[in-house]
Structures are given as C-alpha cells and as structure tokens.
Amino acid sequence: MDKTLLEVPVGVSGRxxxxxxxxxxxxxxxxxxxTKIKDLVQPGEFAARETVTVVxxxxxxxxxxxxxxLRPYSQVEVxxxxxxxxxxxxPVRDSGHLEDSPGCVLVGPAGVVTLERGVIIALRHIHMPPEEAKRCGLKDKDTVDVVVEGERGLIFKNVLxxxxxxxxxxxxxxxxxxxxxxxANGNKVKAVMPDVARRTARAVALELTG
Known part of the structure; x- marks a missing residue:
C-alpha cells in the first residue's frame, strides 16, 4: 500500500x-x-423521517x-x-465543540426549543478505522491535505x-x-499524508525563493 496517498470516498453532509x-x-x-428512514455510512447513524424548522x-x-x-447535546450543522x-x-468546529457558538430556535410539530448555543459549520474531516490509520501512520486528531482532481480540482487543507x-x-x-x-456522494479523493505535504510545501518555497 502507498502510505503517501490514501483514496477516500466522499460523503457530502447537508444541513x-x-x-x-x-x-x-x-x-x-x-x-x-x-423514525429511521435510511442508514448512513457511519455505523449506527441514520437519517430520520422527522424534520424541524431552524429560525x-x-x-x-x-x-x-x-x-x-439522539445525543447528549443538541447541535445544528449548516x-x-x-x-x-x-x-x-x-465558528468552524468539530462536532460537539459548541463553546462560543450562536444559538437559534427550533420549531417542531409539537413545540419550540430555543438553543442558547449549538449552531456550527462542521470542520471537514475523515472518518477512519484504527487499522487504516495505523497503515497510514496517522492517529486521532491528526490533519491531512485532501486532493480533488478533475475540472474544478483543488486541495482541501487542515482536514481533521x-x-x-x-x-x-x-x-x-x-x-x-x-x-x-x-x-458528490461516493466520489473518490486522495488524502495526502502530513510528511508528504510538508515536503511538498518546502519544495514549493525553495522554488519560489530560488
């Protein structure tokens, strides 16, 4: 296995x-x-039939x-x-890190909940089983770059x-x-291991400075 690049399937997360x-x-x-209507890729997680209005x-x-x-905390990801x-x-945050985030009002068919905090933009991240992380030399809370190829290719930095x-x-x-x-969901991207990203950045810096 090439430890410098890892092909990863994409999951696009709507609000x-x-x-x-x-x-x-x-x-x-x-x-x-x-009421579960569809299982998600991550085991145990699912899309529910129930929806709310976010105000x-x-x-x-x-x-x-x-x-x-259901979770120990309420959170709105937008x-x-x-x-x-x-x-x-x-703020851009990892799930569950809600300090200093704004609140909102949630309206359901039976009542209203006012959240004092809990609205976040989710920090882009890769879910990874331990055996895959070990093969890549990664651990929980590391960050990698993710390369997207194609007509509108780009590099996502600081991927948790x-x-x-x-x-x-x-x-x-x-x-x-x-x-x-x-x-789109199911497309493949490539995660670049941190040591490779650092070497690439150094190479670019040397080229620019002569």
Whole structure:
C-alpha cells in the first residue's frame, strides 16, 4: 500500500440537526420516537423521517433533517451559505465543540426549543478505522491535505482525521465545499499524508525563493 496517498470516498453532509432526548420530546411530543428512514455510512447513524424548522435572526431553514441516534447535546450543522440566510456567524468546529457558538430556535410539530448555543459549520474531516490509520501512520486528531482532481480540482487543507473502531473510511464535507469542486456522494479523493505535504510545501518555497 502507498502510505503517501490514501483514496477516500466522499460523503457530502447537508444541513442537519442532532437532538437530545429532551429536546426531541418537546419538538415532537412526549410519546414520539425517532423514525429511521435510511442508514448512513457511519455505523449506527441514520437519517430520520422527522424534520424541524431552524429560525435565525434574519430567516429560516425549513425541513431540516434530524440525524439519529439522539445525543447528549443538541447541535445544528449548516453551510456558510445557510448562515447568510439565517443571519448567524457560527465558528468552524468539530462536532460537539459548541463553546462560543450562536444559538437559534427550533420549531417542531409539537413545540419550540430555543438553543442558547449549538449552531456550527462542521470542520471537514475523515472518518477512519484504527487499522487504516495505523497503515497510514496517522492517529486521532491528526490533519491531512485532501486532493480533488478533475475540472474544478483543488486541495482541501487542515482536514481533521477522526479515528474510532466504529468508523468506516469516509471524507465528510458540507454542500458548499462539495459544490466548489463538483463532488458528490461516493466520489473518490486522495488524502495526502502530513510528511508528504510538508515536503511538498518546502519544495514549493525553495522554488519560489530560488
């Protein structure tokens, strides 16, 4: 196996919401349960039938999908384009890191929840099982570059590597990032290992400085 490049399938993540059990009951009723309509690539995660309206200071996003299972925290993941519509300016964060993030209002068929914080733009990342990470010389929280080839090819910098035994290999980006380079679910990109990226950067710097 070439340890300098790793082919990774793409998963484009549209706007979605994660909810706590308490918030789910407020929004959908005390007897409601999460209804799975489709399994996602990552084991145990699924798209739910239930949707909410996300309300910001300037506008709303309707029919935003709930992603299950329910979690210990409620979180709204949006693209930068969505932020303009809502009128919020959230940070780019890894999932669950909600400090200093803006809030919003969630409206469901049975009630309303006001989040004091929880709106983020998801940090692009690669889900990776431990055996794959070991082969590549990577560990959890490392970063890599990801190369997209094609008509609108580009390089994504600072891609977080998330390693867990339950993960399947997948590169997660939001819709803005995918649209910028014409990527779709299931397309393949190449992750460049950190030592190779550093050598390439040094080579470019030397060429520019003569």
């Amino acid at each position: 979605h919401v994660h909810l706590t059990p308490e918030h789910f009951r407020i929004l959908f009723g005390p007897e409601a349960t999460v 910001g200071p300037k506008g709303v996003l309707e029919n935003v999908r709930i992603i299950g299972p 693209s930068r384009t969505d932020c303009f519509r809502l009128g919020v300016n959230p 590597v998330r390693v867990h035994p339950n993960f399947r290999l997948e590169f997660h980006i939001d819709t803005d990032e995918a649209n910028a380079c014409l990527l």
